[in-house]
Amino acid sequence: MSERSGLYAIWYREFKVFLREKSRIVASIINPILWLLVFGGGLGSSISVKGTNYQAFIYPGILAQAALFSSIFFGVYIVWDRKIDFLKEVLVAPISRTTIFVGKILGGATDALIQSAILLVLGAVLSWSGIIPGLNLGILSIVLSLFILFITISALVSVGLIIGSKMESPEGFQLISSFLLFPLFFLSGALFPINNLPAWLAPFVIIDPLTYPVDALRKIILGTSHFSLMTDFGVMLGFLALVIIIGTYAFKKMKV
């Protein structure tokens, strides 16, 4: 009883803060739109990928990128909680560290999923109005995409929380996470097809965990993919399990 109510407590707090800080939502939507319209539109005027409009091609990648950035950055809030003594208030409550960790994941995942949902609806509108043609964003594919994104986001929020649990200052968090964010994003094939890569690059793309959700989203939204959906799913679930195990351990060891 107490653990379930504790889980709800952690989620409740994160969600309330998210709703109140409207600038967070707005900022998290503006960036992906710029990538899609300016970068995609600019480059797309001279190239296309295997007959697919370039903007449409990178749309699944931009969805994953938005999820990546807001999920990882969610970890910085735990550093802020430690700066004041709010973290102690939570750690001294009679609930387990695992509950705190899972509650934080659900809180962060809610934030990032709302952002994803907005971007998906926006994509449907852009496709329907003919600005970015060729996106298959019916109800079913939106639901499937959200499911893929939920798994991805949960794993990435865990990564952010693991970094946050070790960091003493927000600056330190920023530094470490930006070392992680850009390689993860660029190597994921969000901006280019991954079937004809130079030999030196291919292995890096294959070990990037973000490659798989991008691939799965492309299958759902554009109907093309490099791996099978089963492979994508398997890797995503394996990665999620791995980071949850590491994260639970990191939270148990976390100092006040």
Next chain:
Amino acid sequence: MAVIETENLTKKYNGLTAVDNLNLKIEEGEIFGLLGPNGAGKTTTLLTLTTLIEPTSGTARVNGFDVVKQSDLVRKSIGIVFQDPSSDEILTGYENLKLHGLLYGMEPSLREKRIKDVLELVDLTDRKNDLVKKYSGGMRRRLELARGLMHHPKILFLDEPTLGLDPQSRTHIWQYIEKLQKEENISVIITTHYMEEVDRLCNRMAIIDAGKIVVLGTPEELKKVIGGDVVTVKTENPNIAAVKKLDFVKKIETKNGLVYLTVTDADKNLSEILQAIGKVESVEVHKPTLDDVFIHYTGKEIREGEAEGGWANKIINYNRKK
């Protein structure tokens, strides 16, 4: 029954001993003060008793439960007000309390009733729907005091409850602590480096320095140890020999052109002292304070106002950075 009992409690950080073989017993219903300068080991002791850090060696029992082996039961028995602000300022006062009730698994009906009660206790009922960032430092402390009490703890820990507050807010906090100890009948443990705080609130106190308990007793007992009133005389050529002959003078110390005398019944005997000591520029007589006790036992003055963990300052820095 002892609500807190430690046995050779020790905590080391990288070879530095913050708490050194601490043996402490605190009884039910007491307001107990842990007094000491910054870095004396007060907060470390408190974090160990509240299960947030594990002792290097030794044991501690809180409400009868071991802080390491039964940390869950310890946490259910205690409430804490931390040294730094620990409420979420993006939430309202009410939401902070609701969050606390959820964290402690309180039934919704009990939770709402307790929120109402504790808000009334600290006079914040009419501000409960304001965001905490709009609260003053004193109000925020009161909210956190209310929160610490909400789940009916047996023992309430207050870490420097009035650090960084203005004198008026400080007096307010003291009044609330006195009120709640009466109304809620709980044991309270306060760490502080303010003498007046201990003198006003505590039934018993311990002076802690370099991780060790130097002395323990009621404030009155400790003040009696000084052995009389304190007379400070400013004079150029004190006739120490003559003063020494007076049998009501217990102790003589000279420092920076001032003579410090410990005297029984100073009111009655002052004129004789002044005659004996020679030409006097100024004189001051006061009853022994805990400051005198502290100097007596540790040989140094407790330094006020330079606490590195200034509560109000942290809020300001936090807001600025955000």
